[in-house]
Amino acid sequence: MSSRSIPSATLRRRAAIASVLFAMAAAVLDASSVNIALPSIAGALCVEPSSVAWVMIAYQGALAAGLLPLAAIGERFGYRPTFVAGAGLFALCAAGSSLAPDFPSLIAFRVVQGAGAAAIMALGIALLRQTVAEKDFGLAISWNAMTVALCSAAGPTIGASLFGLGSWRFVFAASVLLAGIALLTASSLPSRRSVSKEIDRVGLLAYAGIVPAFIIAVGLARQSGPAAAIMLASGGTGLWLLIRRDARRHTPFLPLPLFRSRTFTRSVLASVLCFIAMSVALLMLPFALHDRLGISARDIALIMTPWPIAVLLTTPITTRLLERVRPALLCAAGALVLACGFAVLAAAPPKWGAAMHILGVILCGIGFGLFQTPNNRTLFLSVPVDRAASAGGIQGTARLAGxxxxxxxxxxxxxxxxxxLAAPLAFGIAALAALASAAISWSNDR
Structure with missing residues (x-):
């Protein structure tokens, strides 16, 4: 009996891990592959190129707005049902996006799809924590990191391949397939529930209305400065009022009590700074390569490809190092290597060609691979198990904020x-942000 029960339990655990990773892959792949089809969507649905960006803004806004509310719903009603509902919505609306007859319908589907992705992002690592033993949790986080890195790297290529089938509508097929596999294996997910607590409906609705204001402000920034400023001021005022309200409540909607842990707070701040650095550099790098080297988009993509590949290769090594090296030291070392990569990109002279830039890109990938897994592990292990969903929501929010x-x-x-002039300045800002992240991570070792 024992010999049969062990393989059965192992298979169930593997199926549960697969469910989470396939769902995560779907959410990440969607974000990195749909950009390829934006010009075609603009032409097919007769919208201005400046307006078609709302296909991504709608998704990202709903994702950001849904992270903490869906974490709270997961803690109230259970991680598995909330995760499955989110994955189901994601798959259904990805299919709906591919069939959308007009632009408003497409935006509506993208909003709901983003909400589904928020459930996946908020609860995925919380479910992994319930699935594996605590000693294997660092390994589970590394699997998640590798999945994210691989899908980020392959997203544009997969999107271009699907787009090559004849229509922008095929780009959503990968999201539907991956989310469908996640749903097929979802019955293996652990059904344990955390301590049920009442949902603060007022706080939930307020937060869901406040956060999109920041995303919309970014979307409007280059079209209408005054409108963007109004949205930014509205979001900031609303967030300040919500924080003041929750600070006086015994059971706040915002997971403010988690920030009483210095380790948790420092991990979140280090993550925000790291993603600020990454985002600045990744957005500026294609422009810098084109300006400095005068190369095509295809060659730019080839030079940038070692970044996610380096993350993919470094992450398993980092997982093994966690058995011997304190997480805070690995985080600090990773952020320092990341800063070195940005410094190389800032100083790379055009006469040195692609080699110097490739070196900088590889250093950035290695640095992020060293930083991500130990930082996430520290963040999640610094909170009680029954608040893992809230920690996941904060982690996702920190990533999006950065x-x-x-x-x-x-x-x-x-x-x-x-x-x-802008490129060296951007890489310099990224290096400073990475150095600040390293300093904060180092302080976690004290």
Missing amino acids: QVTGALTASILLSADAVK
């Missing part, structure tokens, strides 16, 4: 200066 801030910074630099 990405949006970095993208806005790069956009401002590009609009203010020529690429020749």
Whole structure:
């Protein structure tokens, strides 16, 4: 009996891990592959090129707005049902996006699809924590990191391949397939529930309305400065009022009590700074390569490809190092290597050709591969198991906040200066952000 029960339990655990990773892959692949089809969508649905960006803004806005609310719903009603509902919505709306007859319908599907992705992102690692033993949790996080890196790297290629089948509508096929596989294996996910708690409906609805204001402000920044400023001020005021309200409540909607842990707070800050650095550099790098080397989009993609590949190769090594090296030291070392990569990109002279830039790209990939897994492990292990969903929501929010801030910074630099001046400045800002992340990570070892 024992010999049969062990393989059965192992298979169930592997199926549960596969469900989470396939769902994560679907959410990440969608974000990195749909960009390829934007020009074609604009032409097919008769919208201005400046307006078609809302295909991504709608998705990212709903994703950002849904992370903490869906984490709270998961803690109230259970991780598995909330995760499965989110994956189902994601798959259904990805299919709906591919069949959308007009632009408003497409945007509506993208909003709901983003909400489904928020459930996946908020609860995925919480489910992994329930699935594996605590000693294997670092390994589970590394699997998630490798999945994200691989899909980020392969996203544009997969998107282009699907687009090559004849229509932009095929680009959503990969999301439907991956989310469908996640749903097929979802019955193996653990059904344990955390301590049920009442949902603060007012806080939930307020937060879901406040966060999109920041995303919309970024979308409007280059079209209408005054409108963007109004949206930014509205979001900032709303967030300040919500924080003040929750600070006086015994059971706040915002997971403010988690920030009483210095380790958790430092891990979140280090993550925000790291993603600011990454976002600034990744957005500026194609412009810098084109300006400095005068190369085609295909060659730019080839030079940038070692970045996610380096992350993919470094992550398993980092997982093994966690058995011997303290996580805070690995985080600090990774952020320092990342800063070195940005410094190389800032100083790379055009006469040195692609080699110097490739070196910088590889260093950035290695640095992020060293940083990500130990930082996530520290973040999640510093909170109680029954608050893992809230930690996942904060982790996702930190990532998006860093990405949006970095993208806005790069956009401002590009609009203010020529690429020749903006690129070194952007890489310098990225290096400083990575150094600050290293310092914060190092302080976690004290």
